[in-house]
Amino acid sequence: MFEEKGGVKRPLILVTNDDGYKAAGIEALVEMVKPFGNVVVVAPEEGYSGMSHAITIKVPLRLKQRKHSEGVKFYTINGTPVDCVKLAMSQLFTNRLPDLLVSGINHGSNSSISIIYSGTMAAAIEGCLYNIPSIGFSLLDYDENPDFEASIEYGRIILKQVLDNGISRGCCLNVNIPVLPMKSIKGIRVTRQNKGTWREEFEKRTDPRGVDYYWLTGYFHNEEPDATDTDEYWLNNGYISVVPVQVDLTNYSEIDKIKKWNLENINVYAEKNK
Amino acid sequence: MFEEKGGVKRPLILVTNDDGYKAAGIEALVEMVKPFGNVVVVAPEEGYSGMSHAITIKVPLRLKQRKHSEGVKFYTINGTPVDCVKLAMSQLFTNRLPDLLVSGINHGSNSSISIIYSGTMAAAIEGCLYNIPSIGFSLLDYDENPDFEASIEYGRIILKQVLDNGISRGCCLNVNIPVLPMKSIKGIRVTRQNKGTWREEFEKRTDPRGVDYYWLTGYFHNEEPDATDTDEYWLNNGYISVVPVQVDLTNYSEIDKIKKWNLENINVYAEKNK
Numbered sequence: 001m002f003e004e005k006g007g008v009k010r011p012l013i014l015v016t017n018d019d020g021y022k023a024a025g026i027e028a029l030v031e032m033v034k035p036f037g038n039v040v041v042v043a044p045e046e047g048y049s050g051m052s053h054a055i056t057i058k059v060p061l062r063l064k065q066r067k068h069s070e071g072v073k074f075y076t077i078n079g080t081p082v083d084c085v086k087l088a089m090s091q092l093f094t095n096r097l098p099d100l101l102v103s104g105i106n107h108g109s110n111s112s113i114s115i116i117y118s119g120t121m122a123a124a125i126e127g128c129l130y131n132i133p134s135i136g137f138s139l140l141d142y143d144e145n146p147d148f149e150a151s152i153e154y155g156r157i158i159l160k161q162v163l164d165n166g167i168s169r170g171c172c173l174n175v176n177i178p179v180l181p182m183k184s185i186k187g188i189r190v191t192r193q194n195k196g197t198w199r200e201e202f203e204k205r206t207d208p209r210g211v212d213y214y215w216l217t218g219y220f221h222n223e224e225p226d227a228t229d230t231d232e233y234w235l236n237n238g239y240i241s242v243v244p245v246q247v248d249l250t251n252y253s254e255i256d257k258i259k260k261w262n263l264e265n266i267n268v269y270a271e272k273n274k
Numbered sequence: 275m276f277e278e279k280g281g282v283k284r285p286l287i288l289v290t291n292d293d294g295y296k297a298a299g300i301e302a303l304v305e306m307v308k309p310f311g312n313v314v315v316v317a318p319e320e321g322y323s324g325m326s327h328a329i330t331i332k333v334p335l336r337l338k339q340r341k342h343s344e345g346v347k348f349y350t351i352n353g354t355p356v357d358c359v360k361l362a363m364s365q366l367f368t369n370r371l372p373d374l375l376v377s378g379i380n381h382g383s384n385s386s387i388s389i390i391y392s393g394t395m396a397a398a399i400e401g402c403l404y405n406i407p408s409i410g411f412s413l414l415d416y417d418e419n420p421d422f423e424a425s426i427e428y429g430r431i432i433l434k435q436v437l438d439n440g441i442s443r444g445c446c447l448n449v450n451i452p453v454l455p456m457k458s459i460k461g462i463r464v465t466r467q468n469k470g471t472w473r474e475e476f477e478k479r480t481d482p483r484g485v486d487y488y489w490l491t492g493y494f495h496n497e498e499p500d501a502t503d504t505d506e507y508w509l510n511n512g513y514i515s516v517v518p519v520q521v522d523l524t525n526y527s528e529i530d531k532i533k534k535w536n537l538e539n540i541n542v543y544a545e546k547n548k
Contacts, residue, residue, distance in 0.1 A: 053326035244528035254518035
């Protein structure tokens with residue numbers, strides 16, 4: 001995919017996002033990762049925020065080549081962030097899989113429960129299903145052109161460690177950066193997902209034909225405001241949060257509880273025919 | 275929402291799915307749950323398979339009342355399964371939240387890694403974020419009109435236990451049913467999510483204008499075919515699988531590993547200005 005000069009293999013880095021290829025965040029992410037290797041951007045043509053792990057099965061996907069530059073190949077597709085990862089793996093990385101996948105920089109937080117709605121993190125989770133070290137980056141700023149300086153500098157520190165150490169199979173990183181100038185950021189903390197929910201406040205309106213419709217709005221409700229080891233806590237205290245995320249959703253402690261319900265001793269057919 | 279006869283409160287059950295309100299699976303699910311309480315169906319107008327935890331933020335949602343019947347109220351919305359749950363909670367269950375949420379019966383498996391792409395399971399996960407006992411049901415049959423007899427009978431056994439015992443906060447159930455006649459189903463097993471991935475085989479075609487496009491296809495790759503405690507294993511051996519699923523994606527064992535990278539001792543600004 002890239003010419004190897006003098007037989008030296010530079011790391012191959014796949015970049016994607018969920019805000020679409022025109023977002024300032026993906027430009028900042030390319031800048032962050034360029035010093036580490038050859039970059040292939042495969043991003044959605046449009047914004048796909050809140051698309052979670054959605055895949056496109058009803059319409060066919062198209063892969064468009066955009067303008068390449070030195071060390072950076074650029075493609076877009078008419079699909080979700082997860083589609084981008086899958087199609088890139090299948091059609092672009094045919095000889096060699098990427099050494100790293102990065103997604104973002106998202107315009108807005110993906111801490112706490114927001115992770116499950118996030119297209120940014122879905123792309124990172126999909127990357128780790130290919131056993132590729134994967135990181136999602138999110139800046140807690142919804143501005144279209146925020147200051148990415150701290151995200152880029154701290155992001156490179158995390159990237160270096162990931163390239164040096166790897167991440168365990170079935171695990172990826174959720175990195176969130178507070179909206180602070182560089183000098184106010186206190187550092188990095190390895191944390192856990194805060195327990196919380198989005199409380200929905202739909203805004204009800206009526207269209208000119210008299211039919212009601214609803215816009216999704218909402219606010220975050222923190223269910224453990226006193227915890228001091230969560231992503232929310234450290235972000236609120238001026239730190240960048242790194243949460244290791246897994247694809248196994250099994251609640252192991254609940255297995256034993258449910259086994260006590262005695263479901264495993266029931267056979268409907270045998271009971272009816274004894 | 276329902277008249278309480280003689281002051282007796284019947285359980286209030288929210289039913290949804292990701293195959294759309296016309297699917298045979300949701301009809302079977304209503305039949306399964308009707309004996310347990312009053313039923314409110316809020317389902318997508320169209321099929322939303324593979325939509326995962328996607329939410330609709332670009333277009334407004336509309337809630338349509340359909341034909342009610344004795345003990346069953348019926349609504350549809352132009353959104354995803356998660357939208358259905360959120361809008362139902364906000365607009366329909368204003369006085370009293372449901373006592374139970376059930377999603378499905380999905381036409382096709384949601385075992386192993388399929389759970390993260392599944393709209394059926396996303397609705398169940400969203401339900402448990404409202405602290406409502408929630409269950410997703412999936413029959414491993416992609417037929418439009420499969421035999422739901424075993425799903426309904428065994429589903430009722432599981433439902434009864436959930437109504438009697440509850441499910442821990444932040445946890446819901448992923449129930450998968452093998453494609454077997456009642457007499458061949460051996461029973462129920464409480465299991466864990468099998469490690470596996472979908473390997474993508476995109477089918478590449480060329481449209482009449484000479485432009486390439488891709489259809490997502492793919493096959494399941496089981497990463498632990500020898501494990502004997504997974505959903506895949508028990509389904510393949512004629513059992514219904516029940517996996518307790520959690521919303522906390524933190525990989526706790528990985529936290530300690532990553533702490534050893536020494537990220538927590540770095541402050542970029544302080545180092546540049548010392």
